[in-house]
Each structure stands twice: as C-alpha cells, then as structure tokens.
Amino acid sequence: MAKHRAKLAGRDRGLIRPATVSVFLGIAAVGAGAALPALAQSYSFSNVKVEGNERVDAGTVLGFARINRGQAISGGELNEAYQRLADSGLFQSVEVVPQGGTLVIRVQEYPTINIINFEGNARIKDDKLAELVKSQSRRAYNPSQAEADAAAITEAYRVQGRIAATVTPKIIRRAGNRVDLVFDIVEGKVVEIERLSFVGNRSYSDRRLRQVLETKQAGLLRSVIASDTFIAERVELDKQLLRDFYLSRGFVDFQILDATAEVTRERDAFFLTFTIQEGQSYSFNRIDAVSEIDGLDAADFRDALRVRSGATYSPSVIENNIARLESLAVQKGLNFVRIEPRITRNERNQTLDVTFALVRGERIFVERIDIEGNTTTLDQVVRRQFRTVEGDPFNPREIRQSAERIRALNYFSTAEVNTEPGSSPDQVVVNVDVEEQPTGSLSFGVSYGVSAGVGFNIGFSEQNFLGRGQILALDVSTGTDNINSQINFVEPFFLGRDLRFRFNTYYRESDNENARYDTRNIGVSPSIEFPISENGRIELRYTLSEDKIDNVDDGTGDNGDESSIILQNEADRGPLIRSSLGYTYSWDTNRGGLNPTGRNLFRFSQDFAGLGGDVEYISTTALAMHERKVWNEDVTLRGILEGGVLHMLGDDPSRVTDRFFGNGKIRGFEPNGIGPRDQNVNNEDALGGNYFAVARLEADFPLGLPEEYGFTGGVFLDAGSVWSLDDVDGGSDGSEEVDDGFNLRSSVGVSVFWTTPIGPLRFNFAKALAKEDYDEEQVFDLTISTKF
Structure with a gap:
C-alpha cells in the first residue's frame, strides 16, 4: 500500500499541530498540605472569560465548554470541558485556566483554508480529485482531515495500479490566519503484472488459462493497456472465471487453493500466481427422471430431457434441463413441483449418473x-x-x-x-x-484495407433509449470509394413479448476502383425476430429500396473507355424500385452455451421481390459452420460452407445490384476479382453471378510468442466460384459471348492476427491455386478497424 505523509516546507510551509492539552487548576492555599484536598472540591466561577478567539464567537466557545457562570463544577468536569473544546476541530490549542473567581478559556484557532490545490497529478484530473477530499475552502483547516484526504487520493491511485504513489498534504500560510492547502502528489509508475502463472494445471496450458482471466500479463504495449495493472478486487472475478471455465469442462472437483500477489522489492511489478487443483473431467452417463409425487408419471418428463450420454458434464446443461422440466410441469398445470438433480459418481470410468427427481415444493x-x-x-x-x-x-x-x-x-x-x-x-x-450506468456512446473510427483504402466513420448508439430498453444507432462511414450510412431502431420486447422489432434505413454509394461504374442504394427494412426453439430464431422482414447504376462508360468519353453492353443495358433501365418480403432462420448453439469448446451455426435466408416494384426474383443464401477447439483448446478448427442462388421470375435479366460477387469469400483475390467478366471490351468489369458457392477451412493457433503480446496465427484454404448470367451477350454490341460457367477458384494462405489497444489487425498472405487468366489477385491484405 502506498504511503502518505505530512512534511514541513520551510518557514512558510508546515502543518499545524493538534490542540495542546493544558488545564491549570490554581487554588490559593496557605500551605502545600491544603492544596491536595482542594482538588476534590467543587468550584464556582462568577465569570468565564474567553481569550484568543477571532472568528469563533465567545458564545460558541462556551457552548462547547458547557460551563455557566455560578455553576458548581469539579476538576474532572473541567477536563471534560477541555476535551469537548479540543474535539470540536476548531482550535489548534486549548487552555482552561481557573484564576480565582474567573475561569479563563484561551484558544488558538485553526487557520481558514483559502484554496485547495493539487500539484504533480497528471493521470487523475483536479476535478476528480476534488470530489475525493472533504476539506473545503472557507472552512477551518484540520490536519487529521487533510491526512484522511491524502489517504483517499492515494487509494484512487492504487485502484489504477499505482501503488507507489505518495500524497503529501502541505500548507502555505497567508495573511489573516489563512492557509492554502496543497496536496503534493507523486504518481509513480503503473505497477504491472510482470508474470501471471498457474500451479497445478495439467489439462490446460498457462497460455490458455490466461485467456480466461480478466487480468492480463504485461506485454509489448504495456504503456497503453490497463488490464495488465494489478487491482486486488479483480482477483476475485478471476477466481470465478477460472471456476466457471473448469466446471463447464467437467472438472467437478476443481478448487482454487490460493491466489498470491507478490510485489517486487522495487515496488514496480507484481507476480500473480494461482494455485489450483484440477481433479478429473467427468462426462454424463445414465440420465433419468423419477417422480416422488403421488399420481404424477415421470414418462413425459423423461422424454423432455436433452442430455446426451457421453457428453462432457457442465452445470449449464443441468440448469437448462431443470428449466425445461419445470416449464413442462407448468404446462401440465402442476404448481409447486421442484426438480432436484441427484448426481451419482462413477469413479472408475469418471462418469456421472444424473437423476432428475420431481418433488413437491413448499407452497410459497x-x-x-x-x-x-x-x-x-x-x-x-x-x-x-x-x-x-x-x-x-x-x-x-x-x-x-x-x-x-x-x-x-x-x-x-x-x-x-x-x-x-x-x-x-x-x-x-x-x-x-x-x-x-451510462448506456450511450459516441464513437469515431478509422479503418484501413489494402483494397478499400482509408475510411472514417462516426456513430452514435444508445442501448437504453429513453429508459425503455430500446436501441437507437446512427452510423456514417466513408471510404476511398464509398459512403455508407444507416439508422437502426430496435425494440427488443415488442408488444410485451419476446419479439424483436427492428427498423433499418440506409443510404449507400459506391465508386469503386475495381468497377468502372457507380451504384446507389436507398432503402428501408422493418423486421420482426422471435425464437422458435432453444437455439433457433427466425426473422421476418420487408424491404423497400431504390437501386441505381450510374456512370457506365459507353465509349463516347475522352478516354475511349467502354464497358460491356450488358452493363450499359442494365444502366439504361434507370433506378428500379425493389419491394420484397424475406425471412432468415438461424440455429446457433452459442445461444444455449452448452458446449464451450465448439459451435455449430446454420443460417438460411430467402427474399421474394415482386410485391409491387420493378423487379421480381427469389434470392436464397445459406451458411453452415462448425467450429471446435482442440489440443487443450489452444487450436481452433473451423469449416464453413456458404452459397447463394438468385432466380429471376420475370422476363428482365438480373442486374449487378442484385447479383453475387463473392467479395471476401475467397481470399487471395481482390474485391470484384472473380466471376464472369466481359473480356471483349477495355473495361473488363466483373459482372457478378446469379450463383456462388464457397468452402473455407481455417485453423487459428498460438505463435509461441508471449500471450500478452496479442499475436496469434492462422492458416486457411478457400475454394469456390461465382457463376451464371441471364444475359451473356457481351462486347460493345452484344456480339460476343461472356463465359459465365462454373470455374473453380481456390487459394491457400496464412494469417497473422494482432490484438492491439487501437483495434484488431489482420494480415493475410494468400496464394491463388486455381484461377482464370482474367481474375485479379491480391497476395497481401491488411485490415484494421478501431473506434475511440
């Protein structure tokens, strides 16, 4: 714990000492032998005189002393009167002196605080420090209160990890018995966690367990990372996070034996060590439900259980099944039914038998x-x-x-x-x-991509709009070639039910270097989302938009550039109104949180355009993903299948504003870098396709560098294609046919991920394995996105 202390500062700076105890009982006596009995007698003063007071009036002094003229008092009561005056906090020294029939009370007042200043502080501003101190201007200075204020300031620095901070209260004397109170602050350096280690862990590495904790080990960017400072209160949270981590992986006997934080002799670093006992990981074996209530059959409850024998034990699995059985009891009109999970260990094969007992609960x-x-x-x-x-x-x-x-x-x-x-x-x-607590935020951001260039964004978000639990968000982002703005409003409990209502409106412009034409999209899209199962949700939406294609080269410009007749014909149709109904079904095991080492995701969407408007089509997309952590959860394996189909219903062909381009789906290629392309004109713009399909295999893993540096690596293999056009008559006059067949593209590469305080950075190095001659490759890509 950092120290705080008081110092004298030359002739003009110094602390005023506490009140001096001084009570004189002068009793006139003829001889020494007569004085001692006199001390036990009662005294009565015909006059009480107050001396030395300047600001405090005599009546206030007498009020603290509680001595009245003519009142008989003893020597002990005189001492009590002194103590009350000294404890008032108004006087530097107090003397109570009997002089015959007069009691003289001499006081020396504390000076008045003129101003309060803070010196040496940079990390905590003056206004924040002023909220911590209880000493006030134009009030009497009290050394004890100044020391307490210094301790409060020191504590504020300790919470920030600056345990070596010192705070010294000093005074500067001014005329008129006034002083300036100055808190001289030496902030010191942030005391970081130099080493964060574990003792007793066999199943998981130190690196993996560090990822679980809120506290982090100091690393490369220690000067700007706050989570690597030692905060004692955060250790309890870390303990709970460790318990949850191990229990969700079947370690039912897990214990934290100790958590020690040792400071170096120089007081500039901590060594934080967790001593743990893992125990063994258990899995579920026999699962059953029994009824201990007369007349209640457990068969339906047994069928409602969702626990797979052989699955790793997790408390969340137990809780979810209890909730399912209790809900079933309510549906059957059974109140005060409680579910008691009874667990039996099988030490030999490290399994658990779980019996869910239906018992009668208290009528409360x-x-x-x-x-x-x-x-x-x-x-x-x-x-x-x-x-x-x-x-x-x-x-x-x-x-x-x-x-x-x-x-x-x-x-x-x-x-x-x-x-x-x-x-x-x-x-x-x-x-x-x-x-x-505050729920709104105003953010400014910067993004960068090798292809997209530098972009800026500004956003406002309120997660609890007007205290109604609604979400309101406004975002505007600009890049080298585009503008994207949108407003989102979400009511998460529409009509008092678990219905998520969303209203989205957007405006987008693109002037992409990879396509010599511009697009503009304006639209609104209200939607309703609701659960249909434990892990499944469905969204219903309506979209009304205007889509426009601009600035398509027709060969008449000064540069002589000419785009495909396909694009020219699509631009000639002008802005088109799209009115569509759509839905998205998603199934995500992350919603249940039952498997901390894996995730399965499936998403299926369809949009039906043609309820009015100028275009008619059915657009279908689907995505399936499986993710699993292996090798003590240090490596994450991921497989993704994704595809889409655009089927036009009318006689009009599709347009580039509706078709798929596969941007970002296959690494190693520029945006608009794959798919059908009209090679018969000098503007070999990508035309997109009515179909796309992609398969991606990825692995993320540590690089062997210290975990606190934030570097991880990855490898990937991507394969897929974009194909199919309704109109393949290309060239400048429609006499040349465009190849819109399924041509497989694939790439392999490595990634480096760097988690930094300014945002996540991703470096991709890719090599195209299968491609067409006209495809546009991109070997290196860097992306960064941050908000501040």
Whole structure:
C-alpha cells in the first residue's frame, strides 16, 4: 500500500499541530498540605472569560465548554470541558485556566483554508480529485482531515495500479490566519503484472488459462493497456472465471487453493500466481427422471430431457434441463413441483449418473416485486426479465436466472436481486436494487484495407433509449470509394413479448476502383425476430429500396473507355424500385452455451421481390459452420460452407445490384476479382453471378510468442466460384459471348492476427491455386478497424 505523509516546507510551509492539552487548576492555599484536598472540591466561577478567539464567537466557545457562570463544577468536569473544546476541530490549542473567581478559556484557532490545490497529478484530473477530499475552502483547516484526504487520493491511485504513489498534504500560510492547502502528489509508475502463472494445471496450458482471466500479463504495449495493472478486487472475478471455465469442462472437483500477489522489492511489478487443483473431467452417463409425487408419471418428463450420454458434464446443461422440466410441469398445470438433480459418481470410468427427481415444493407465492434505484430505466424493462409475476408460485431458480438476465442488459453497474419474508409465512417479496450506468456512446473510427483504402466513420448508439430498453444507432462511414450510412431502431420486447422489432434505413454509394461504374442504394427494412426453439430464431422482414447504376462508360468519353453492353443495358433501365418480403432462420448453439469448446451455426435466408416494384426474383443464401477447439483448446478448427442462388421470375435479366460477387469469400483475390467478366471490351468489369458457392477451412493457433503480446496465427484454404448470367451477350454490341460457367477458384494462405489497444489487425498472405487468366489477385491484405 502506498504511503502518505505530512512534511514541513520551510518557514512558510508546515502543518499545524493538534490542540495542546493544558488545564491549570490554581487554588490559593496557605500551605502545600491544603492544596491536595482542594482538588476534590467543587468550584464556582462568577465569570468565564474567553481569550484568543477571532472568528469563533465567545458564545460558541462556551457552548462547547458547557460551563455557566455560578455553576458548581469539579476538576474532572473541567477536563471534560477541555476535551469537548479540543474535539470540536476548531482550535489548534486549548487552555482552561481557573484564576480565582474567573475561569479563563484561551484558544488558538485553526487557520481558514483559502484554496485547495493539487500539484504533480497528471493521470487523475483536479476535478476528480476534488470530489475525493472533504476539506473545503472557507472552512477551518484540520490536519487529521487533510491526512484522511491524502489517504483517499492515494487509494484512487492504487485502484489504477499505482501503488507507489505518495500524497503529501502541505500548507502555505497567508495573511489573516489563512492557509492554502496543497496536496503534493507523486504518481509513480503503473505497477504491472510482470508474470501471471498457474500451479497445478495439467489439462490446460498457462497460455490458455490466461485467456480466461480478466487480468492480463504485461506485454509489448504495456504503456497503453490497463488490464495488465494489478487491482486486488479483480482477483476475485478471476477466481470465478477460472471456476466457471473448469466446471463447464467437467472438472467437478476443481478448487482454487490460493491466489498470491507478490510485489517486487522495487515496488514496480507484481507476480500473480494461482494455485489450483484440477481433479478429473467427468462426462454424463445414465440420465433419468423419477417422480416422488403421488399420481404424477415421470414418462413425459423423461422424454423432455436433452442430455446426451457421453457428453462432457457442465452445470449449464443441468440448469437448462431443470428449466425445461419445470416449464413442462407448468404446462401440465402442476404448481409447486421442484426438480432436484441427484448426481451419482462413477469413479472408475469418471462418469456421472444424473437423476432428475420431481418433488413437491413448499407452497410459497410471490407477494410483490419491488424495484429500486432505476432513475432512468422504466420499471417494466426490469420486470419483463422475470418469468414470474406477483401471485405466482415462488421458484428460487427462476429468480436467480432473472437476476442474471437483468445484469446481462448492461444498463446497470450493479444489480442485486434478493428475497425477504412477505406479509404471511407463505409469501415472499422480491427486492431488486440496481444502480444506473451510462448506456450511450459516441464513437469515431478509422479503418484501413489494402483494397478499400482509408475510411472514417462516426456513430452514435444508445442501448437504453429513453429508459425503455430500446436501441437507437446512427452510423456514417466513408471510404476511398464509398459512403455508407444507416439508422437502426430496435425494440427488443415488442408488444410485451419476446419479439424483436427492428427498423433499418440506409443510404449507400459506391465508386469503386475495381468497377468502372457507380451504384446507389436507398432503402428501408422493418423486421420482426422471435425464437422458435432453444437455439433457433427466425426473422421476418420487408424491404423497400431504390437501386441505381450510374456512370457506365459507353465509349463516347475522352478516354475511349467502354464497358460491356450488358452493363450499359442494365444502366439504361434507370433506378428500379425493389419491394420484397424475406425471412432468415438461424440455429446457433452459442445461444444455449452448452458446449464451450465448439459451435455449430446454420443460417438460411430467402427474399421474394415482386410485391409491387420493378423487379421480381427469389434470392436464397445459406451458411453452415462448425467450429471446435482442440489440443487443450489452444487450436481452433473451423469449416464453413456458404452459397447463394438468385432466380429471376420475370422476363428482365438480373442486374449487378442484385447479383453475387463473392467479395471476401475467397481470399487471395481482390474485391470484384472473380466471376464472369466481359473480356471483349477495355473495361473488363466483373459482372457478378446469379450463383456462388464457397468452402473455407481455417485453423487459428498460438505463435509461441508471449500471450500478452496479442499475436496469434492462422492458416486457411478457400475454394469456390461465382457463376451464371441471364444475359451473356457481351462486347460493345452484344456480339460476343461472356463465359459465365462454373470455374473453380481456390487459394491457400496464412494469417497473422494482432490484438492491439487501437483495434484488431489482420494480415493475410494468400496464394491463388486455381484461377482464370482474367481474375485479379491480391497476395497481401491488411485490415484494421478501431473506434475511440
């Protein structure tokens, strides 16, 4: 812990010492033997005189002393009067001196604080420090309070990881018994975590466990990374993160034996060590459900279980199945049914038998739900996180899950949900105590890509618009060749149900160097999204847009450039209105969070254009992905299949604004670098295709560098194609045919990922293996995107 201390600073700087204890009882006596009995007598003063006071009036001094003229008092009561005066905090020294029938109270007042200054601070601004100190201008200076203020400032620096900071309160004397109070601050350096290590881990490497923790080890960019500073309070969070990590992977006996933080002798670094005991990883074996309630058959509940024998044990699997069985009980009209998971270990084969027992619970009801602390957020936003309402049977597990949902909103810095007895033994009151936190952000960003060039963006986002839990976001981004702006509004609980309503409007322009024509898109798209299963959701949407193709070279310009007659014909059709209905079905195992070492994702979308407007088509896209972590979760393997079909319904052919280009799908090629291309004109623009299909295999892995540097590597293999046109009559007059066949492209490459404080950087080095002569390759690509 950093020290704070007080110093004298020459003749004009110094601390005023605490009040001096001085009580004189002068009793006139003839001889020494007569003085001692006199001390035990009572005294009465016909006059009380106050001396030395300047700002504090005599009545206030007497009020603290509580001594009245003619009042009989003892020597002990005189001492008590002194103590009250000294404890008032108004006086530097106090003397209580009896002089015959007069009691003289002499005081020396503390000086008045003129101003309060902070010197030497750079990391914490004056206004923030002023909020920490309790000493005030135009109030009496108190050395004890100044020391307490110095300690509070020191604590603020400690939280930032600057444990070597020192704060010294000093005074500068001014005329009129006034002083300037100065806090002399030596901030010191940030004390970083030089080494973050683990003892007792066998199944996972130190590198993998460091990724789990909120605390990070100091690395290459230590001067700008805040998470590598030592904060004692963060260690408890790290412990919980470690427990969750191991428990979700079947280590039911996992324990954290110790977490020690040692500071170096120079007080400039910490060594943080977690001593753990992993135990063994268990998997599920026999799963069953039994009923201990008369007349209740467990067969339907047994069929509702979703636990696979052989799967790795995880507490979340147990919780999800309890929730499923309790929901089934409610559907059957069975109240006060509780599900008790009973686990039996099989030490020999490291498996767990789980029996879900249906038992009769206590007849307790929720009397009311009280919410406090939500100064901005409406009550209904918090209440809708509860599946329980007033009058429902009390379910402790549901209340715990509701608390987690409230915290997951990220509207509150703290959110505590507790219960207390209600007005009768069978009633409980649920208390929700929250503290609001900022939910809006204004961001400015920079992005860079080898092909796209430098881009800028500005965005505003409010995650709790007007306290209603709604999302409002505005984004404007510009690049070397494009402008993209959009407004998004989301109501996550439309009509009081789990319906996510979204309204999106956008404006996009492109003037791409890789295509010698421009496009403009303006549109609006409202949508509704809702769950249809535990991991599945579906979105229904309507889109109304205007799409335009501009500046297509027809050969009449000064440069003599000429685009394909296909593009010229599409541009001649002018701006077209598109009116379409669409849907997207997505199934994502990440929503359930049951498998921390893998993920499966499937997404299928269709849009039907032709409900009015100028174009008629069906556009279909699909994506399937499987991801798994192997080799102690240090390596991530990923496989992706993706494809799309555009089918025109009318007599008009498709346009480049509707077709697929496969940009970013196959690395090693420039944007608009693959697919059908009219080679019979000097503007060999990519035309896109009505079909695309891509397969990608990827692996991400550590590079052997210190994890805190943020470098990881990857390898990839991409293969696919873009093909098929409705109109293949190319050239300048339509007399030449364009090759729109399925021509396989493939590439292989390596990636370097660098996680930096200014944003994630990705370096791709790719080599095309299969390509057409007219394809445009891109061996190296760098992307960076950051917001600040």
